[in-house]
Amino acid sequence: MKTITKIGLRGGAALQVLTLVSAGLTTFSAPAFAQASQASSDEPSSDTIVVTGSIIRRTDAETPSPVTRVTTEELDRRGINTVQDGIQKLASNNGPALTNGFTANGAFAGGASAVSLRGLSTNSTLVLFDGLRAAYYPLADDGSRNFVDLNTIQDDIVENVEVLKDGASSSYGADAIAGVVNIITKREFKGIAGRVEAGVAENGAGGSQRLSLMAGTGDLDDNGFNAYISGFYYHSEAVYNRQLDAPFNSSDQRGIGGHNGQAYGLDANGVLENNGTLTAQGDGNYNLGNLYVRPADALTNTAIAGSRYQLLAGRCLNGTPYTPTAADRAPSNNANIPNLVCNEDGVNKYGVVAPEIQRFGGSARITARVGDTSEAYLSVNFQQSTVSYTGGPPTIRGNAPTGIFYPQFSTSSNAAVRAPGSFVLSLPVYVCARSTVGPCTATNGTLNPNNPFATAGQNALIIGGLPTTITSNETRSRVYRAAAGIQGTIFDDVDYKVDFTAMHTDLRRKMDGYVYIQHLLDVIKDGSYNFVNPAANSQDVQDYLTPTNISNASSDLYQGQFTMSKAIADLPGGPLQVAIGGSIYHEAVDAPSANSDINGPTMRYFTLNAFGTKGSRTVSSAFGEIVAPVIDQVELEASGRYDHYSSGQSAFSPKFGIKVKPVRQLLLRGTYSKGFRIPSFGEANALPTTGYVSQVAANIPAAFRAQYGAACATTPASCPTYLTNYSIGQTTLASPNLNPEKSRSFTAGAVFEPIRNLSFTVDYYNIKKTGAITSPSTAPAIAAYYAGQPIPAGFNVIADAPDVNNPTATPRIAFVESTLINSDTIKSEGIDFGANFTHDFGGVKWSSNLEASMLINLSTTFPDGTTEKYVGTLGNFNLTAGSGTFKWHGYWSNTLDFGKLALTGTVNYTSGYDLSAMDQGNEYKDCGLSPGYGDCHVSKYITFDLNTNFKVTDKVNFYVNVINLFDNLPDIDPVTYGAFLYNSVQAGEGVYGRIFRAGARFKF
Template sequence: MLSPAFAQSTATQTDTNRKPHPATTRSVKKTATVTGPAAPVTAAPVISTRSDKTATISRAKAATSMEAAPAQAETVTVTGSILRDPNLTSASPVTEITRADLQRRGIKNVTDALQALSANGAGNLTNAFSSNGAFAGGASAPSLRGMSTDSTLVLMDGQRLSYYPLSDDGERNFVDTNWMPQSIMEKIDVMQDGGSATYGADAVAGVVNYITRKQIKGFEGNAEGGLSQRGDSGHQRLYATYGHGDLAQDGYNFYVNSEYQQDDALYNRQVGYPYNNGNLTGIGGTNGNTNVAGADGTIANFGQTPVALVRPVTNATGGTGPWQLLNQSAGCGKYGSVVSGYASGTTAGSTSQACTQNATGDYSQISPDLRRINATAHFTANVTNRSQFTAMFNYSQVQSSSISHNPYTTRSSTQSLLANTRTTFLPVYLPNGQLNPNNPFAAQGQEAQIYNMFGGLVPTQTQFSQNFRGSARYSGTAASHWGSDWKYDVNFVGMNTTLENTYTGYPTINGINNAILNGTYNFVDPSENSAAVLNSIAPKNTMHALSQEYSGDMSASKGILKLPGGMWDIAIGGNIRYEALNDPNANPVNQSDLGAQYAGINPFNAKGSRWVESGYFETYLPFVKMLDADISGRYDNYSEGMHHFSPKVGVNFKPVKQFTLRGTFSKGFRVPSFAETGGSNVGYTTYTPTDTAWISQHLNANGTPDTYAQSYSLGVNTSGNSSLKPEISTNFTGGAIIRPLDWLSLTFDYYYIKKTNYIAPNPVSPATVAAAYLAGQRDFGSGISVTPDISDAQNPAGALRPGLINVGYINTNKLVTDGVDMAIDASHRLPGALHDVRWYSRGTATYVHSFNLTLPDGSVQSYAGTIGPYQAVSASGTPRWKASWANTFAYRGLSVTPTVYYTSGYKTVAEDYTGAGSRQGCAAASQILNSYAPFQCHVKNFWDVDLTVNYQINKRWSIYANVYNLLGFRAPYDFATYGSYLYNSSWAQKGLVLRSFQFGLNVTL
């Protein structure tokens, strides 16, 4: 964490000629973050939600004249604008999070800072979701306004960054925030408004701009560690920075930085009931542990334990007799106790044996093992009195490791459904001619059907990403004979992100077949199997992916003439960039050897590249003191044949000092992702055939449907569509800034976002297509086809069932959301005897009024206040309210900050899954989503209180302590989400960890 001594130098100030305004929400002047002499730690606000755009200015010390270093005074990087004027007024709401803010609130990295934003909504990608099957495991990203990760543009110093090589949900491009070092960040600007007119594609819901420190002098160091109240969830963080040179005195500054952070994995077995157990009878649910005898004598989820079960083969699919433990003398061992009962598909009246197992406690994981390492070199030099050059190189690596699935069984299928081991039986003789010791019926000359989970092979994914980024910027002013001087900025950035995605514990079909047929695997005593044997069944699989971004940008701005309200500014610029993604299939189909495929590895992929040429402009018109306007526009041309013009208009009206009205209107766009145009991914849904004519071809000898005609996993393959059009957005914000007192500021902003041409998988029902296919239909319209499954082993002459429903991405109708942002800022001394205590208060809240998706047929799905969208955003839900309130009390070297977070509850319905109108039929929808848990119609709200204490011992040393979830609030039950087990990791992660503690030490030399 940052030392308060260093945080002191980031006090938000106006120009040196102006008196700083005590309120933190300004509507008149751009503010400038000044690197200079230390200011009191109390000078910076907790969080500043501002009406003005943010300018970062590198200045000389106050004693140095402006003429001595004009370049520093005029070099401005603006979030949301290309104008280089710190006196500009903007109508866009911008939330500013400074280094001091992060320290006060105990936010340990820039990822957590974004996830805590009240405007961060549905579809946010958390690190916890990496442990629950995320396509883009190992990464994290915000989702402003709930518009998904692909509609929030993430920048560093106003420059674009390469996409994470894995697409979110196998579809969306996004920038991973995990790799970014916190210790070199000056602040984070979050523009909660469309930014396409300045930045182009993807800035639909907002823009996040990480602004790095201009100069660092001397040595800064930090050591931090922590644990949860249970002694788990270990956390360590170290950083060291050394800088040399003073821009004002020496004309240059160079610093190097290295940062390390380790967050240990948290497993379900480490937390309390019910999150550590599949048996939910204690909270009114069912017993989901495997192989538990039911009250009626049946066995649920039969056979899925590491203890092998066998029965003699009597037909092409196995046997009909009872199952028994292969090793009767060993029993179930550590996997529970033996249960007996009737198993579905066995002879009527027969009694089978099985073992119990708490798979949730044995294998499930709550958060990944996450390690971050960063290294940065930064150089800034005043080339002339009117120009400055900055260069930076970043290297980082992020490694995330998590268990992604329960162990696979001897009866497994590939994700493509082209190969399986359902009819692979233990032979009588091994290849060397001896009786098979794994087959208890070999002496009778019978093959044996086996059902066994490979307990020694725990499917684990490890994502190791490396980021290489280099940037250079040359900016300054050039003399002009009319109006003010020209201000120019030329910059270049190049970034590559490489990814090794390693799969261990995933068996291949060939590996399972060899284990069964060749006797290489000891099913009688699995502890005797060597690592070499296990590796032969599940060889390590490593996928290499790459993402690239190269961008050159040039802009110039100038004051044209004086208007009654100030200088009329104009700016023009151009950009050319190249971006590419290559995310190969980790589980491709080898038609000559279908058994080489892995069980369980989802075969998704994305690939593409493009050039983008852009031109843009902006003009600022301060008509009079109380009225100004900002007009901007950008034209983008893509080599793929897409192009778009994005305009934006912002207006401020300030009739009196205490009151400002502001509003913006803009058009933006999002180009289709590389996965949406040139990729594919496969998901699965349960389907039960109902066509009687088709079923009649797949019957057992007793006339009942065989296993081929019963419920099975139907694949849905979503393929890229090169004909997609860009999504077009319409954004509107309107609000007011009220300052009843000099030390108090209140803001209210209404937002409205509409996306047309919304890109989504074809919404056709897979079950409808499958039913039509079984009835004989083969033409399903444009972009829809069916890949048949393998034949029925028991009735091979029967008609094939559908294996994959092939659909594509299409431009659907529209997505609309609107709501209100509110903020309150206060900065004041406490009264009376506490006069020496400075109080800073900052509260933010977002209310989602509506979040509606209109389908191509005109029907509307409403998600606000529910767990929807369900399938598109991993059932993270759309709570109507999110809020936070931080209060800092500072006295001399001591500051104490409690921060309260609140997320409202929501209904456990999702109209994209439970059907239109299910908001009114919550009971029916709940049964669909909560099949194994107690009835639940509503998830309760979640509160969290964090406490941070900072103490400045002297100018060099400071200490701090953070307590997260101080009051020990527990995560509310969420039985409907599938992004985590029984709770929602997007909003209530701290309620699983419970209290956790961190302690740190900072040094400045």
């Protein structure tokens, strides 16, 4: 990676790999600070450059701020085939990143990818295209965080990516608290070039194809213009759990560890914990493709005492029949399992690891000289991206979503006898026409053919999933972008630049197979759907029950910006330069809910997220910068920006920097800045959003558990599945009264070049965000509910349906509602390391590059003074969705170039973590989220990639990539949200195993 200023990876335990690096090999890379960096793509002169984070041209690439440049050539050498993937592999990208693979696991922002510098989440990293802002992805991450989708720029027109790992609100305004990723496109291109590539994992998973073609003409120096066009196609196949190696390919988790080396899922006595393969077959958590029924009183709709659920069809329509033994029923949490269950391997049959992705698009740009000192450009881009994946059978929920009470379907006509509703869905004794008003009785209806207990005058409680249907999801985004501008010099010594950009995103979401609640009630009432034999239903009936859901969303960004700079005096170290600028931009998001209950709580779908938001604002800004080379060895910088929002907020963001070069081999640098993040549209005016957090029975007080039996009170693992296998919904309400988050950050670093072509960098950073927008910790509300105490102000606790086997016990919690507030202080602190080395050994050129980042502290301090720490754990769930905060992250890449043949090997490292999270009621690293039948610690993850490039001719290259050469699989993680038994952010594509890619590039 060619770096302008080094910032490295993060590492922690990485020291085992990085020790190899730091200890013995001082031979790594970080472009020497004395070495001038290549000019950005839009620079009219090769003598001066503009570095991300500054608006003043300079001849020295090193600024007080740490900036790293990643070139597309380097990504090719490392075998990284998309710019999006290259950004995701930045050392400073940590924890709350949003990956393409996460899309297949129900992410709010399905179909998108986002970066999270410094572990501060996707909304604190600003992504620019050629120094200009871009439209947000229409769907917010977790329903609240606005971000720019990294997939929306064509890979083959990208020249490089500059990553500013320092607060940059003084230059760019909101969202740049953790840093800036500036994707820079090619300024000019001559000739014809293209690429053909295909790849697949050794096990046949994850096949991909890539095609691109670019043609350009004209020379800016000789002809005064250049124009090019480019087109591309990219496709990657969906990856399913069944294609992976064990244990990631099966619901059967036995045999992969556990107490005394026995088996996963067995306790110390060899008894199945958490039901083992019987999970979801015991107390009502039926989520796969079979329907179960249980007799219930027709008046009260409560289960008949002593009864059990049984298969409605009398046989397994999906899965393998199994008759539980006395030993299976011995644990109290298995006591009420049906007499016949269907052991269905849902992970193997339905599990999706990564979605199918198909992208295509085109770009065009023309650049022309205007007079002797100016240059103008116009560029246009279009890209369409389609992301799709399938799910499992849709659920017929025994317990409805928040606020929905099912009708009783009672045979009684006495309103005083009939309760107003029930949380538990049931099949009535009689069915009648949908238009019938009042209860169905023997007088106006017929016995329900779907209810096996109808002749006994009993309702049938029904749970499970539709056996003949699976859900599917598709997002299709179309992105249109245009940019134009002119830059140059006027009045002999004033540099100016004027830019305009417009970007529009259309997003269509299509969801099939989901049950529409009112239609479910309709077909239950009239008996038109055959629940006993779902395969006998006509397509029309099936479509009525699960109608296609299509929703459309959009986002827009329009921006105009100008800058002017001039040297106004000569100082001992060089010219004193001053720059000013102004910007105005309009941004808007229109993302209506795909599952709104505006027409009533039953006029919606099961399980589809209800998030939706709409908003727009115009932002006016003025900014300035001064660079003062006081003496040859000292340079001072200062910049500031004022932003005013049409929604009423304003912010001033200053920044100060210093660069000291006491000797030729050493450069010292540091910055201090303030920044802000404007409340997102989702935070300010969205519909409620709900995320789910796993609940551990051990965290429920023993006094509450005692309602479910003495054994449950003393031994949490003995509690019914109702308490041991569920999640609490955390519903967040938006607030229009939020203030911008404020930040303070400083960096201090050094660049050391002891000899030519060998350099080292180290940079310390410290970021403090105050007034952080968050939902308040739900722990006090949860604790109060379970203790039987009043719920604290600001919270609403919604109880779940009672346990059907313990109907008189106080129910568990279903949802906790709270409103977003400006409350917390978040701190991120760490050190970046980098090293670069190049040397020619008699015709063999060795290039080595190391980047590593160590996260010292990521924590949240609350108004009461308490602090939660997250480094090396699964926290912060509010930011990371349980994907963890890694202490170390980094890579080390080495290339041997023999002329015709070049070999590049890259070691990738991500540190391990403990299965705990302080924001889930645990102490720091107390293993509080560990299931108890496996290790508390998830090990570090190391992979090695090998790329071979062969020059067939000077114009044609052939290459072969082997990703994860040693077929190293990630450690088992049974807790992390978004993947099965592994951490998708830590592992990435490594969970596929060994991957091969081959391709050819040509340029004439």
